[in-house]
Amino acid sequence: MRAVTVTPGVPNSLRLTEEWPEPAPEEGAILVEALAVGVCGTDHEIIAGSYGEAPPGQERLVLGHEALGRVLEDPTGRLHAGDLVAGIVRHPDPVPCTNCAVDEWDMCRNGLYTEHGIKGLPGFARDRWRVQPKFAVGLDPALAQVGMLLEPTSVVAKAWDHIERVGRRAEWKPQTVLVTGAGPIGLLAALLATQRELSVHVLDRATSGPKPDLVRALGATYHATPVAELDFEPDVVVECTGAPVVVMAVMYKVGPTGIVCLTGVSSGGRTIESDPGALNRALVLENNVVLGSVNANRRHWELAAEALARADRGWLNSLITRRVPVGGYADAYAPQPDDIKVVLDFQA
Numbered sequence: 576m577r578a579v580t581v582t583p584g585v586p587n588s589l590r591l592t593e594e595w596p597e598p599a600p601e602e603g604a605i606l607v608e609a610l611a612v613g614v615c616g617t618d619h620e621i622i623a624g625s626y627g628e629a630p631p632g633q634e635r636l637v638l639g640h641e642a643l644g645r646v647l648e649d650p651t652g653r654l655h656a657g658d659l660v661a662g663i664v665r666h667p668d669p670v671p672c673t674n675c676a677v678d679e680w681d682m683c684r685n686g687l688y689t690e691h692g693i694k695g696l697p698g699f700a701r702d703r704w705r706v707q708p709k710f711a712v713g714l715d716p717a718l719a720q721v722g723m724l725l726e727p728t729s730v731v732a733k734a735w736d737h738i739e740r741v742g743r744r745a746e747w748k749p750q751t752v753l754v755t756g757a758g759p760i761g762l763l764a765a766l767l768a769t770q771r772e773l774s775v776h777v778l779d780r781a782t783s784g785p786k787p788d789l790v791r792a793l794g795a796t797y798h799a800t801p802v803a804e805l806d807f808e809p810d811v812v813v814e815c816t817g818a819p820v821v822v823m824a825v826m827y828k829v830g831p832t833g834i835v836c837l838t839g840v841s842s843g844g845r846t847i848e849s850d851p852g853a854l855n856r857a858l859v860l861e862n863n864v865v866l867g868s869v870n871a872n873r874r875h876w877e878l879a880a881e882a883l884a885r886a887d888r889g890w891l892n893s894l895i896t897r898r899v900p901v902g903g904y905a906d907a908y909a910p911q912p913d914d915i916k917v918v919l920d921f922q923a
Protein backbone atom coordinates (compact mmCIF):
# COMPACT_ATOMS: atom_id res chain seq x y z
CA MET A 576 0.00 0.00 0.00
CA ARG A 577 0.96 3.66 -0.37
CA ALA A 578 2.48 5.79 2.42
CA VAL A 579 3.94 9.27 2.55
CA THR A 580 7.19 9.01 4.53
CA VAL A 581 10.27 10.98 5.57
CA THR A 582 13.61 10.17 7.18
CA PRO A 583 13.46 12.41 10.26
CA GLY A 584 16.35 14.84 10.49
CA VAL A 585 17.12 14.55 6.77
CA PRO A 586 15.79 17.61 4.89
CA ASN A 587 13.71 16.93 1.75
CA SER A 588 13.58 13.16 2.27
CA LEU A 589 9.80 13.22 1.60
CA ARG A 590 8.71 10.25 -0.55
CA LEU A 591 5.59 8.42 -1.63
CA THR A 592 6.41 4.78 -0.94
CA GLU A 593 4.24 2.37 -2.97
CA GLU A 594 5.21 -0.82 -1.13
CA TRP A 595 4.74 0.19 2.47
CA PRO A 596 3.74 -2.76 4.72
CA GLU A 597 0.16 -3.16 5.94
CA PRO A 598 -0.43 -1.85 9.49
CA ALA A 599 0.66 -4.34 12.14
CA PRO A 600 -2.12 -5.85 14.32
CA GLU A 601 -0.32 -4.48 17.42
CA GLU A 602 -1.19 -0.96 16.23
CA GLY A 603 -4.82 -1.53 17.20
CA ALA A 604 -7.90 -3.66 16.69
CA ILE A 605 -9.72 -1.17 14.46
CA LEU A 606 -8.69 -1.32 10.80
CA VAL A 607 -9.29 1.91 8.88
CA GLU A 608 -9.21 2.92 5.21
CA ALA A 609 -7.70 6.40 4.82
CA LEU A 610 -9.89 9.09 3.27
CA ALA A 611 -7.65 12.11 3.78
CA VAL A 612 -5.05 13.78 5.95
CA GLY A 613 -4.68 17.48 6.60
CA VAL A 614 -1.30 19.18 6.22
CA CYS A 615 0.00 21.66 8.80
CA GLY A 616 3.10 23.56 9.88
CA THR A 617 4.40 20.64 11.92
CA ASP A 618 4.56 18.56 8.71
CA HIS A 619 6.60 21.33 7.07
CA GLU A 620 9.03 21.34 10.01
CA ILE A 621 9.42 17.56 9.83
CA ILE A 622 10.01 17.69 6.06
CA ALA A 623 12.62 20.42 6.60
CA GLY A 624 14.43 17.99 8.94
CA SER A 625 14.07 20.14 12.04
CA TYR A 626 11.57 17.96 13.90
CA GLY A 627 10.18 14.42 13.99
CA GLU A 628 11.24 10.98 15.20
CA ALA A 629 10.74 7.58 13.54
CA PRO A 630 9.32 4.65 15.55
CA PRO A 631 12.02 2.75 17.51
CA GLY A 632 14.25 0.67 15.22
CA GLN A 633 12.88 2.23 12.03
CA GLU A 634 14.50 4.68 9.68
CA ARG A 635 11.41 6.26 8.13
CA LEU A 636 8.38 7.97 9.67
CA VAL A 637 4.94 7.89 8.03
CA LEU A 638 3.67 11.49 8.04
CA GLY A 639 0.15 12.69 8.79
CA HIS A 640 -1.51 13.50 12.11
CA GLU A 641 -4.76 15.14 10.94
CA ALA A 642 -6.56 11.93 10.03
CA LEU A 643 -9.88 11.03 8.53
CA GLY A 644 -10.75 7.46 7.62
CA ARG A 645 -13.56 4.97 7.27
CA VAL A 646 -13.72 1.89 9.49
CA LEU A 647 -13.12 -1.37 7.60
CA GLU A 648 -13.46 -3.61 10.65
CA ASP A 649 -13.81 -3.18 14.41
CA PRO A 650 -13.94 -6.53 16.19
CA THR A 651 -14.54 -4.71 19.49
CA GLY A 652 -17.95 -3.55 18.19
CA ARG A 653 -17.53 0.07 19.35
CA LEU A 654 -17.48 1.35 15.79
CA HIS A 655 -18.97 -0.22 12.67
CA ALA A 656 -17.75 -0.77 9.13
CA GLY A 657 -18.32 2.44 7.19
CA ASP A 658 -18.17 4.77 10.20
CA LEU A 659 -16.03 7.89 9.89
CA VAL A 660 -13.14 7.86 12.35
CA ALA A 661 -10.09 9.90 13.34
CA GLY A 662 -7.11 8.74 15.37
CA ILE A 663 -6.02 10.71 18.44
CA VAL A 664 -2.50 11.97 17.79
CA ARG A 665 -0.80 11.78 21.19
CA HIS A 666 -0.36 8.68 23.34
CA PRO A 667 0.53 8.87 27.05
CA ASP A 668 4.14 8.46 28.14
CA PRO A 669 5.11 4.98 29.44
CA VAL A 670 6.25 6.10 32.91
CA PRO A 671 3.52 7.54 33.23
CA CYS A 672 3.62 11.07 34.65
CA THR A 673 0.82 12.21 36.95
CA ASN A 674 -1.24 13.60 34.06
CA CYS A 675 -0.69 10.77 31.57
CA ALA A 676 -1.67 8.37 34.38
CA VAL A 677 -5.20 9.81 34.19
CA ASP A 678 -5.24 10.05 30.38
CA GLU A 679 -4.58 13.80 30.35
CA TRP A 680 -1.69 13.24 27.93
CA ASP A 681 -2.10 16.78 26.58
CA MET A 682 -0.66 17.91 29.93
CA CYS A 683 2.29 15.47 29.90
CA ARG A 684 4.98 16.59 32.32
CA ASN A 685 8.01 14.55 31.23
CA GLY A 686 7.85 14.93 27.42
CA LEU A 687 8.08 11.16 26.88
CA TYR A 688 4.68 11.00 25.10
CA THR A 689 4.53 9.70 21.53
CA GLU A 690 2.60 11.20 18.59
CA HIS A 691 1.35 9.67 15.35
CA GLY A 692 3.17 11.08 12.34
CA ILE A 693 5.40 13.24 14.54
CA LYS A 694 7.19 11.46 17.36
CA GLY A 695 7.77 7.71 17.53
CA LEU A 696 4.47 6.47 16.08
CA PRO A 697 3.58 6.00 12.38
CA GLY A 698 1.27 8.65 10.94
CA PHE A 699 -2.01 8.37 9.07
CA ALA A 700 -0.79 9.30 5.54
CA ARG A 701 -1.07 5.70 4.31
CA ASP A 702 -3.85 3.75 2.59
CA ARG A 703 -4.75 1.79 5.72
CA TRP A 704 -4.02 2.29 9.41
CA ARG A 705 -5.00 0.71 12.68
CA VAL A 706 -6.06 2.34 15.93
CA GLN A 707 -6.90 1.16 19.45
CA PRO A 708 -10.49 1.89 20.51
CA LYS A 709 -9.21 4.23 23.24
CA PHE A 710 -7.64 6.47 20.59
CA ALA A 711 -10.41 6.23 17.95
CA VAL A 712 -12.97 9.05 17.71
CA GLY A 713 -16.10 8.55 15.62
CA LEU A 714 -17.45 11.44 13.54
CA ASP A 715 -20.91 12.46 12.32
CA PRO A 716 -21.45 10.78 8.90
CA ALA A 717 -22.10 14.22 7.38
CA LEU A 718 -18.42 15.17 7.95
CA ALA A 719 -16.97 12.93 5.21
CA GLN A 720 -15.52 15.92 3.31
CA VAL A 721 -14.23 17.92 6.29
CA GLY A 722 -13.60 15.49 9.17
CA MET A 723 -9.82 15.86 8.88
CA LEU A 724 -10.41 19.21 10.60
CA LEU A 725 -11.07 17.30 13.83
CA GLU A 726 -7.43 17.35 14.99
CA PRO A 727 -6.98 21.15 14.71
CA THR A 728 -10.46 21.56 16.21
CA SER A 729 -9.44 19.39 19.19
CA VAL A 730 -6.59 21.83 19.84
CA VAL A 731 -8.98 24.79 20.08
CA ALA A 732 -11.55 22.75 22.05
CA LYS A 733 -8.82 22.20 24.66
CA ALA A 734 -7.91 25.90 24.61
CA TRP A 735 -11.57 26.86 25.24
CA ASP A 736 -11.93 24.20 27.94
CA HIS A 737 -8.97 25.63 29.82
CA ILE A 738 -10.05 29.26 29.28
CA GLU A 739 -13.41 28.40 30.82
CA ARG A 740 -11.81 26.57 33.76
CA VAL A 741 -9.66 29.63 34.48
CA GLY A 742 -12.69 31.89 34.06
CA ARG A 743 -14.54 30.05 36.82
CA ARG A 744 -11.98 31.27 39.40
CA ALA A 745 -14.43 34.20 39.90
CA GLU A 746 -17.70 35.59 38.56
CA TRP A 747 -17.18 35.54 34.81
CA LYS A 748 -19.51 36.58 32.00
CA PRO A 749 -17.29 37.16 28.98
CA GLN A 750 -18.74 39.08 26.03
CA THR A 751 -15.96 39.81 23.58
CA VAL A 752 -13.20 37.58 22.27
CA LEU A 753 -10.26 38.52 20.10
CA VAL A 754 -8.61 35.82 18.00
CA THR A 755 -5.23 36.80 16.56
CA GLY A 756 -4.28 34.95 13.37
CA ALA A 757 -6.78 33.70 10.78
CA GLY A 758 -5.10 30.43 9.84
CA PRO A 759 -6.92 27.13 10.46
CA ILE A 760 -6.39 27.28 14.26
CA GLY A 761 -7.54 30.90 14.50
CA LEU A 762 -10.59 30.35 12.31
CA LEU A 763 -11.60 27.23 14.25
CA ALA A 764 -11.06 29.08 17.56
CA ALA A 765 -13.38 31.77 16.20
CA LEU A 766 -15.94 29.12 15.20
CA LEU A 767 -16.00 27.75 18.76
CA ALA A 768 -16.32 31.31 20.08
CA THR A 769 -19.39 31.96 17.91
CA GLN A 770 -20.88 28.68 19.16
CA ARG A 771 -20.54 30.23 22.66
CA GLU A 772 -22.51 33.26 21.41
CA LEU A 773 -19.67 35.67 22.13
CA SER A 774 -18.96 38.81 20.14
CA VAL A 775 -16.04 37.59 18.02
CA HIS A 776 -13.22 39.65 16.49
CA VAL A 777 -10.47 38.14 14.35
CA LEU A 778 -7.24 40.00 13.58
CA ASP A 779 -4.81 39.05 10.81
CA ARG A 780 -2.37 40.79 8.48
CA ALA A 781 -4.19 39.67 5.30
CA THR A 782 -6.25 42.30 3.50
CA SER A 783 -7.13 40.05 0.52
CA GLY A 784 -7.57 36.31 -0.06
CA PRO A 785 -10.22 34.16 1.63
CA LYS A 786 -9.65 35.07 5.31
CA PRO A 787 -11.76 38.26 5.63
CA ASP A 788 -14.80 36.60 4.02
CA LEU A 789 -14.45 33.43 6.12
CA VAL A 790 -14.47 35.55 9.27
CA ARG A 791 -17.50 37.59 8.15
CA ALA A 792 -19.34 34.38 7.20
CA LEU A 793 -19.13 33.40 10.89
CA GLY A 794 -20.83 36.65 11.85
CA ALA A 795 -17.53 37.86 13.32
CA THR A 796 -15.64 41.11 12.70
CA TYR A 797 -12.37 41.12 10.75
CA HIS A 798 -9.52 43.50 11.58
CA ALA A 799 -6.30 44.00 9.59
CA THR A 800 -4.94 46.64 12.01
CA PRO A 801 -2.32 46.39 14.79
CA VAL A 802 -3.72 45.09 18.11
CA ALA A 803 -3.04 48.41 19.87
CA GLU A 804 -5.39 50.22 17.45
CA LEU A 805 -8.46 48.11 18.31
CA ASP A 806 -11.13 50.25 20.00
CA PHE A 807 -12.19 47.62 22.56
CA GLU A 808 -10.61 45.52 25.31
CA PRO A 809 -11.44 41.82 24.84
CA ASP A 810 -12.48 39.59 27.75
CA VAL A 811 -10.69 36.65 26.12
CA VAL A 812 -7.82 36.53 23.65
CA VAL A 813 -6.94 33.36 21.76
CA GLU A 814 -3.50 34.10 20.34
CA CYS A 815 -2.76 31.92 17.30
CA THR A 816 0.14 33.70 15.55
CA GLY A 817 3.08 33.13 17.89
CA ALA A 818 4.42 36.44 16.55
CA PRO A 819 6.33 38.16 19.38
CA VAL A 820 4.89 41.64 18.72
CA VAL A 821 1.32 40.29 18.70
CA VAL A 822 1.89 38.18 21.84
CA MET A 823 3.13 41.25 23.75
CA ALA A 824 0.36 43.49 22.39
CA VAL A 825 -2.53 41.20 23.42
CA MET A 826 -1.23 40.91 26.99
CA TYR A 827 -1.56 44.71 27.27
CA LYS A 828 -4.84 44.84 25.34
CA VAL A 829 -6.87 42.25 27.27
CA GLY A 830 -9.52 43.81 29.52
CA PRO A 831 -9.94 43.63 33.32
CA THR A 832 -10.14 39.99 34.60
CA GLY A 833 -9.38 38.96 31.02
CA ILE A 834 -7.71 35.75 29.91
CA VAL A 835 -5.03 35.41 27.22
CA CYS A 836 -4.61 31.90 25.84
CA LEU A 837 -1.42 31.44 23.83
CA THR A 838 -1.57 28.67 21.21
CA GLY A 839 1.02 29.80 18.66
CA VAL A 840 4.46 28.24 18.77
CA SER A 841 7.11 30.90 18.16
CA SER A 842 10.44 29.96 16.66
CA GLY A 843 12.31 32.17 19.12
CA GLY A 844 15.54 34.01 18.45
CA ARG A 845 13.88 37.32 17.56
CA THR A 846 14.09 40.05 20.17
CA ILE A 847 11.81 43.03 20.59
CA GLU A 848 11.82 45.98 22.99
CA SER A 849 9.74 45.26 26.05
CA ASP A 850 9.12 46.72 29.50
CA PRO A 851 8.51 43.74 31.81
CA GLY A 852 7.68 46.02 34.74
CA ALA A 853 4.91 47.78 32.82
CA LEU A 854 3.59 44.44 31.61
CA ASN A 855 3.61 43.00 35.12
CA ARG A 856 1.73 46.06 36.38
CA ALA A 857 -0.88 45.74 33.61
CA LEU A 858 -1.48 42.05 34.35
CA VAL A 859 -1.57 42.37 38.15
CA LEU A 860 -3.85 45.40 38.34
CA GLU A 861 -6.39 43.75 36.03
CA ASN A 862 -6.30 40.21 37.50
CA ASN A 863 -5.30 38.94 34.06
CA VAL A 864 -4.28 35.37 33.33
CA VAL A 865 -1.94 34.32 30.53
CA LEU A 866 -1.85 30.59 29.81
CA GLY A 867 -0.28 28.40 27.19
CA SER A 868 -2.26 25.57 25.60
CA VAL A 869 -1.17 22.71 23.35
CA ASN A 870 -2.54 19.39 22.11
CA ALA A 871 -5.76 17.76 23.40
CA ASN A 872 -6.98 14.72 25.28
CA ARG A 873 -9.89 12.43 24.44
CA ARG A 874 -12.46 14.68 26.13
CA HIS A 875 -11.41 17.55 23.86
CA TRP A 876 -11.53 15.37 20.75
CA GLU A 877 -15.12 14.48 21.62
CA LEU A 878 -16.01 18.15 22.24
CA ALA A 879 -14.41 18.95 18.88
CA ALA A 880 -16.46 16.26 17.11
CA GLU A 881 -19.64 17.82 18.56
CA ALA A 882 -18.51 21.32 17.52
CA LEU A 883 -17.85 20.21 13.93
CA ALA A 884 -21.20 18.39 13.74
CA ARG A 885 -22.97 21.64 14.78
CA ALA A 886 -21.00 23.88 12.39
CA ASP A 887 -22.04 24.99 8.93
CA ARG A 888 -20.71 22.34 6.55
CA GLY A 889 -20.20 24.81 3.69
CA TRP A 890 -18.08 27.04 5.91
CA LEU A 891 -15.94 24.13 7.09
CA ASN A 892 -15.51 23.05 3.48
CA SER A 893 -14.31 26.51 2.47
CA LEU A 894 -11.43 26.25 5.00
CA ILE A 895 -10.02 23.53 2.75
CA THR A 896 -8.46 25.60 0.00
CA ARG A 897 -6.73 22.72 -1.85
CA ARG A 898 -7.38 18.97 -2.08
CA VAL A 899 -4.42 17.16 -3.61
CA PRO A 900 -4.56 13.49 -4.73
CA VAL A 901 -1.91 11.34 -3.06
CA GLY A 902 -0.04 10.96 -6.37
CA GLY A 903 0.66 14.72 -6.28
CA TYR A 904 1.77 14.59 -2.64
CA ALA A 905 4.72 16.97 -3.17
CA ASP A 906 2.27 19.75 -4.17
CA ALA A 907 0.28 19.22 -0.98
CA TYR A 908 3.38 19.87 1.12
CA ALA A 909 4.50 22.93 -0.91
CA PRO A 910 2.79 25.96 0.67
CA GLN A 911 0.97 28.47 -1.57
CA PRO A 912 0.09 32.07 -0.61
CA ASP A 913 -3.71 31.70 -0.25
CA ASP A 914 -3.64 28.30 1.47
CA ILE A 915 -5.68 27.89 4.62
CA LYS A 916 -5.92 24.11 4.97
CA VAL A 917 -4.45 21.77 2.37
CA VAL A 918 -5.63 18.17 2.36
CA LEU A 919 -4.03 15.06 0.90
CA ASP A 920 -6.85 12.99 -0.61
CA PHE A 921 -6.47 9.19 -0.54
CA GLN A 922 -9.64 8.50 -2.52
CA ALA A 923 -9.11 10.84 -5.51
Ligand SMILES: [Zn+2]
Nearest residue numbers: 668672675683
Ligand atom coordinates in the same frame (compact mmCIF):
# COMPACT_ATOMS: atom_id res chain seq x y z
ZN1 LIG B 1 3.24 12.21 30.65
